[in-house]
Amino acid sequence: MRTIFLALVAGCLACACQTATTDADRPLQAPRGYLNETLLNIAYGLGSLDLIESTPAVPENLEAFTDIPYKTIDGLELQLDIYRKNGLQEPAPTLIFVHGGAWKKGKRQDYLPYLIDYAEKGYVTATLSYRLSGVATFPAAAQDVNCGIKWIKQHADAYGVDPDRLALIGGSAGGHLSLLLGYGGEEPLFNRDCEQGPDSRVKAIVDLYGPVDLTTPYAISTEQVQRFMGSSYEQDPEMYRLASPRTFITADDPPTLIFQGTIDSLVPVSQSDSLQRWLQQAGVPNEYHRLKGWPHTMDRAREVNDYCQFYIDRFLERYL
Template identity: 85%
Template sequence: MNIAYGLGMLDLIESEPTVPEHIDAFRDITYKTIDGLELQLDIFRKKGLKEPAPTLIFVHGGAWKKGKRQDYLPYLIDYAEKGYVTATLSYRLSGVAKFPAAAQDVNCGIKWIKQHAAEYVIDPDRLALIGGSAGGHLSLLLGYGGEEPLFNQDCIQGVDSAVKVIVDFYGPVDLTTTYAISTEQVQSFMGTSYEQDSEMYRLASPSTFISPDDPPTLIFQGTIDSLVPVSQSDSLQRWLQQAGVPNEYHRLKGWPHTMDMAQEVNEYCQYYIDRFLQQYL
């Protein structure tokens, strides 16, 4: 499949679709200002939405050092069309601030959305976190460990960041593995080596926070992913099973990282996301 990607043999989704006229787009909303930096989010919903709707918060990937919130525009529009409110947020990248900055920002974004739910016809009790790669990692980390004091600084107090569902596309789960601690992306994200601060690597790992009361989790992972080993998602499912957390795992044979850019994989994933959200959100 990597060869097919390279040769342009696969139909890919439109990465920058036009927002339809019947979808309201609220862009560049500042949800947090820190060290002079304004962090922003975008919200999409069908025009005329009257009843508070379940809301999907998308967290972009990019190895924690690149990427932008607009990367998820195809999903944001598709799921707004399906009647959800959708949101996507920016967070501090590793070139700006090291862990736990990104986790703190995502947590603040969730809290902001809950606090401003009424303004955007959002049901604050029906939120899902969805992310791919580094965004999958942050979705899992905050979905499982959002109450960790380290992640609850510099933002709204008195509002929790609990969500009902997590959808994880090939997100790293355990940053303490030999492979993880040796990669440049993880070291850059952490700003220190595992030998210097193993406790911070433990706190940066979603696996640390898995417990029986965690949100139902849907996992997608390609078996030939060269960035995030399939063993990470294999382990995640095993740990969720052991904890008794409802989960569903789609282990896609012969697909690489960012596999959902391919039209057929995207349609497959959306089918199972729809089904999972109907069941748990």
């Protein structure tokens, strides 16, 4: 039986982006979860768990700008894609999606469903590639994402981007990088190799099950984290601290929306619990959806996707 929820998948946010059909003034109830991942996978195998379409066609009412180079380093050209409505007249709020995949795999195109859906809602949407851990270790990925944000701001006029209304959205490893740059984008370590230009500050962050503290006993013992870091915690604890979004949390950080499943076996729910606590202590506006009985990449399930989209829409309307 194919186990789709047990890998730290590239798409993490790859979801159909369906609009919830619930009255806007009434909270949407979280979908009923599962006792454990085994039962969830049985449900999937029996066909009772409906998954979203991950590779939709780009509709004719959208413009797609693909394979745009934004950075070249060590002979590697990094690219991004941008989507917007045809005939966009005014600069629009912009969503930048950062793909997941345990920092070792994944591709920017995994976000196509979200990119299409939110472009149709009137946003400009963007997704970018970054160096994976098999190519370069931390801080390479963080530097690339930071450079990508700056590039989008610098070229805002060409694509209808409102540079003052940007949000970062990511799941799993992409959630980690979104949090890290959303809170710590001004850290000098993350600003190397970028062209001179605007800063990388954003107005909002949406995090789906992204790790926030890479210094916990669980995190420092995992192979994915060690590969991403390029060293063990004992060898370089300071770099692990700098790779942890929690290090950079301050009162002026962007409002943050968090989604996490309680049976996530890859990113423990304690990571998101702690993130919400630290944001509360710092006075950062936040909203936390702790979904009982759902695992990693839970938003591939249609009913979870509907739930997440319902609250993402309202969060963006409020803060972007």
